[in-house]
Amino acid sequence: MSSTDVHKETEDSGPSGYAAARLRLLTEGAQSGPPRRAALAELTDDWLTGLFAAGAGGLRGVSLVAVGGYGRGELSPRSDLDLLLLHDGGDSKAVAALADRIWYPVWDLGLALDHSVRTPAEARKTAGEDLKVQLGLLDARHIAGDLGLTAALRTAILADWRNQAPKRLPDLQELSAERAERQGELQYLLEPDLKEARGGLRDATILRAVAASWLADAPREGLDDARRRLLDVRDALHLSTGRATDRLALQEQDQVAAELGLLDADTLLRQVYEAARVISYASDVTWREVGRVLRARAVRPRLRAMLGGGKPTAERSPLAEGVVEQDGEVVLARAARPERDPVLPLRAAAAAAQAGLPLSLHAVRRMAATVRPLPTPWPAEAREQLVTLLGSGRPTVEVWEALEAEGLITHFLPDWERVRCRPQRNAVHIWTVDRHLIETAVRASEFTRRVHRPDLLLVAALLHDIGKGWPGDHSVAGEIIVKDVAARIGFDRDDVLVLSTLVRHHLLLVETATRRDLEDPATVRSVAEAVGSQGTLELLHALTEADALATGPAAWSSWRGSLVADLVKRVAAVLAGDDPDEPEAAAPTAEQERLAIEAVATGSPVLALRAQTEPPAEEQPPGDPEPLGVELVIAVPDQPGVLPAVAGVLAMHRLTVRTAELRALDLPDGVEGSVLLLNWRVAAEYGSLPQATRLRADLVRALDGSLDIAGRLAERDAAYPRRRGVVAPPARVSVHPAASRLATVIEVRAQDAPGLLFRIGRALEDASVRVRSAHVSTLGANAVDAFYVTGPEGAPLPGEEAAAVARKLEETLRG
Template sequence: MTTETHPADPGGPGGTDYAAARTRLLAEPGCTGAARRAALARLADGWLGGLYAEAGAPPGTALVAVGGYGRGELSPRSDLDVLLLHEGRIDSSLPERIWYPVWDGGAALDHAVRTPAEARAVAAADLKAQLGLLDARHLAGDPALTAALRSTVLADWRAGAAKRLPELQELCAERAERHGELSFLLEPDLKEAKGGLRDWTALNAIAATWLADAPRDGLDEAAARLADIRDALHLTTGRATERLGLHDQDQVAAQLGVLDADILLRQVYEAARTISYAGDVTWRAVGRVLAARGGRGRRVSRLAFPFTGVGRSAGAVARGAVDRRPLAEGVVEQDGEAVLAQSARPAQDPVLSLRAAAAAAQAGLTVGHATVRRLAAEARPLPVPWPDEAREQLVTLLGAGEACIPVWEAYEAEGLITRLLPDWERVRCRPQRNAVHRWTVDRHLVETAVKAAAMTRRVARPDLLLVAALLHDIGKGWPGDHSEAGEVIVRDVAVRMGFDKTDTDTLALLVRHHLTLVDTATRRDPDDPATVDLITKVVGTLPHLELLHALTEADATATGPAAWSSWRATLVDRLVDRAGAQLAGADPYPADGEPTAEQERLAVEAARTGVPALSLLAHAGQDAADETPEPMGVELTLAIPDQPGLLGTVAGVLALHRLTVRAAGLRELDPIGAGPVLLLSWTVAAEYGELPEAARLRADLRRALDGSLDVARKLAERDAAAPRRRGIPTPPPVVAVAPGTASSTATVLEIRAHDAPGLLHRIGRALDTAGVRVRTAHVSTLGADAVDAFYVTDTAGLPLAPDAALRVAAAVQESLG
């Protein structure tokens, strides 16, 4: 169809009455949800029917609603999808006599004018047009014409199912790739994402082929819930949008009478999972039917409704023996799925659910829908503590890696996961309002277990690694620190699972400290003895250290690309190596080495010339010119004759050149006895594009130091030109003095703020003004937030006095606004 707009004219024929009636309908407090959508459709029906009659449409014509309007469902901002159907020739002005009053009334119209033969031809060439016609509904004119079109389109759809359904599946997959999975998105598209309203429409189209039908339990209710949320979104924004943006969620929740935006998102996710899982099950059934029709599998009857039988498709009548391959005790493979053997007795075998899940995942299969339904209905609860086999089967399931996910989703859909792990209910479908996270809490836990499955050869106890990965965030949803809450929960869960005290203590340690390694590595100086002491006191043993190391990496890589990088991995590895050396009785603190030849050369050059000397060297001996903006960055070595304000000035010049500082160290040399030279060894990376030329960077440093380049003004101009964050408040920065145990040789300032150009420049200026020396700095960016730690001393190289440390922190806080 073709969508057109026309300047609104409230005085157009019939437009004022329709618009006023529609406004009154939307304002009725008791008319909501499906009832309101149906009422909006009836109101449009009457209006369009009147326009059709006023236009003087001759016999042999009909006005037909298609798509969502054809289903009798209109959201507040939905288009009116209409087809003017005619036999033979019609007056060319007839369509305009109908369409123009609609445009003048301010309604959005998606329209077409076709003969039945043309409509059929368009449907044959355009899958989306055919899907819209499947919902064709008569509005006005000759009802026989509409009925004939519906019959023809349905007959064509059923006859061409073997060709059309693969096209529809590809269309659904392309949408999912483009818009993501509705079940996990923080700003989801309610219509186009996987599990959205388009997928529900596709399932109804599959049912219309008579080849397969979706599991119907809760399906229409899930679609209705998404449609209600979409209606509230339209009313809240006043726009025909399908994307539930962060800035709209509180208002939409209020419109629906939902307590808060998190509960609203959870409702979206639950509905989306119902639709998504129904789609997965249905497409597998379609694949079996089409394979059988094509002679690539067991032949089945024309009607295949595969969701009511036990262990096999109730409507799939085999012509010959059924092929079954044993997978485990009571579990066999049939038609590409794991199902229960004929001798299986779920009511007498409490481990059967986990055994079936583990066997399916290890074989790269999912568990048949009917089997999952039967297990949910008949399986006995596991005794407490669990039998050893149950614990082993859970570990086997998790150890299957990616193959675990579809099995887990199938069990989740029928409530088997929360039956096995009651504490799972609090994290199920729980959103994470953090741009760093890709997944909901529950899916993140499963993804972490998947990542951990690839690391089981690195640890002596892979079972503890996998279980800890599955449960490390189980405390989210409880008050307080989720790591502390998780430690309490995991102790209870571990005992129920049958772990002994030693293993329970290990799991509790891993959950309590699953963030400790990465937080310490990115915010503390690994060369400070207090840093390594902290880790060794936490883990206690080398086996605990290796488990925590693997869990840290699994957690971070499952979180998203912003949470892990080569740079962070290097920092964590370095800290683990030093902690491991100390636990093994070796010296983790090698003595400070002499300056390298390159550092010595730069220091001598700076001392002789009185101007900055610098070099850019890539990691692993690469040439800096070949370095890409990969998270490892490059080493910037800068030698400058000592003078006030160096840190802020250098940080500002780097910001102007769009260089991100990841770590900074400072030492003082006097290479020729002419006075001190500061040697800054910083790890930097380009925000995007290529690294700047060293000569240009050196020139700008000289200009900044002699005052001819106003760094602060340049950064302010760039900041003023940057796009503003609209509708999303930015939390104020936090500057704190770390406990004295963080370092015995320096005072540690922790700074958390929204990342912005020149942030390090402002911090450096404040520290320079405060008269403190920065020994090292550890800079970390998580999503849009900077989390930095500065090791500072007084001019004598000693930690600051407590009151002085608080004054410096306050000064930095003030500089950040």
């Protein structure tokens, strides 16, 4: 159907014709993007014009005005209609009747309507009191009626806005900052609000308003395309969901990607992030310019008086060769020649970050347009300036974003393109891959005083996840990439080897510390062999902590930090020449012996809860402190089903298990019987810990079979259904035969859920294996648990038997 046919159908059939034409335009038309939004606005204009003409009769001094997004001609499929019925204050009853003749047909079609009826004076007064109203009126567009009335209002609103801009723009900036605090940054959110999040459509509209003030203007390059992309995504979101929503929810991203003809949801998110990054950067530059102009206006009269009416000259302070500070920004010196000085962008960036100042947009664009490639390998100055930039702490982020906005990062590091704006579909990660790498460098800058080679730490922090842009294990891919990048940057062969080792094993310490038995010599030796030297271990320890802190609050805690520190201490001893002794069964403490004797005497479990001691304040890792939890010691007469019974009872009481150890205890001479001792560290999911007496009572019932743990956990799980449309990947169970000489290590990777440890324990019990210890690690929604198991005689399982146990356990968890 042609545009002419659509409009003719609307005219011929009234509201029902408009509805049919609108549906045809949205579902059958070949148009999309700006043409479809413009066609929808034009179609709506024609319909409303007809409603206005039918209701106005001979009424004069009235006009119908589109404002906001409709005023800009940007109607998405489920957009509100923002309308103002403007009148000159004449026949109020006739105006009210006209309003009804327009509003009610709109409502009857189920369209959302934001409407008002005002005189020009009322409209100006309301705009002066409400910034949202004023922003909407800046986009006022005449639809029907008295064109002169509409034009006069537009002229007055623009004049008011320009006259009031020095006062109103700071208020608008403050409101924008508050909204960003509430909604987050669009360029990093997994479920972003396309309109309200920072870098979204609301900010794009605000940039238009700032430009209309004539006080400052936004950098225009790429801005229109970014705004168009977000509008296209919102159109597809409305069409695929049938709802007026701006929230790009996870379960709807595949549909939206398909609607736009994109490969997958990750491609969609990456395009959204790229658009948001353009708008966010433009906002930063624009608000900085607004501040500069307002400061200059405040200072200029005083300076002119001091200079006798002459024009003041901006002061320029040298920062580095070819780089100066001017008006609170870092700019190029007049003698700077970026076309002859390929190191200049890195030197300017390092100077800006060291001074805590932003890079001038003009300077960055000039360097991007003229800079020559660096030779391979880089000269020493270029490498040193990169390290200086990375070691400057929090100011590095803003400077890096300025370089990236103009393509200078990929100019120096071409491999960066694969991680730029790349989403991470993991609730633990709060940043995209590229921003996470910069955040890791920022965190690593805090640790440069505790390592012998700060430069290697900072470069490893920048590149540790560079392999995430490639298929396969990102650590393996990253090792290959870093060898090339480090050599190109100018590091020698030994340094390249250290950097590649750091990237290859950047997860080694935290994964080993939280998932393996640190008392097992095989664990410590394997880490020592991978690391190779004391110096590399020192760097890897700092990188591990920086990486975890930059990931998000769920990735690091006092508990994890203490486990990693313990592992580092043991590995350092091995690298220093000490050979770890085979572990011997630890003698029971007096309390454990007392509990064991009581358990034998009573024939039932006995337990004790004891608060876990926090490490000294100076040993606490940076970030939000996390309690180490409490130590739960349980003595149980030896019998089948102890592990699943204990795990099930703890799950019922909403206790999270962090570490778990189970072993048979030798009793004192003269005491008959066999006792299992469980030494676990637990923490409450929320609220306070349950009383030990309640835990014991439920454990007794679980062991004698009178407590249906599986049923209770199933009831609770049913009461809290998982989010619609989110399907967790299946569980994976693997055997690590070389991880220990004393036991077989079985590792379980699964979706974390109440009762997971109970299900695993019951499956292992059914397989007739004994659990020597368990090492539980939970990151967001993912659980990675390692179990050291033996046969009934206490020896590791034969290979085929271990594989069979793993397969059975995997089937159980997938069932």
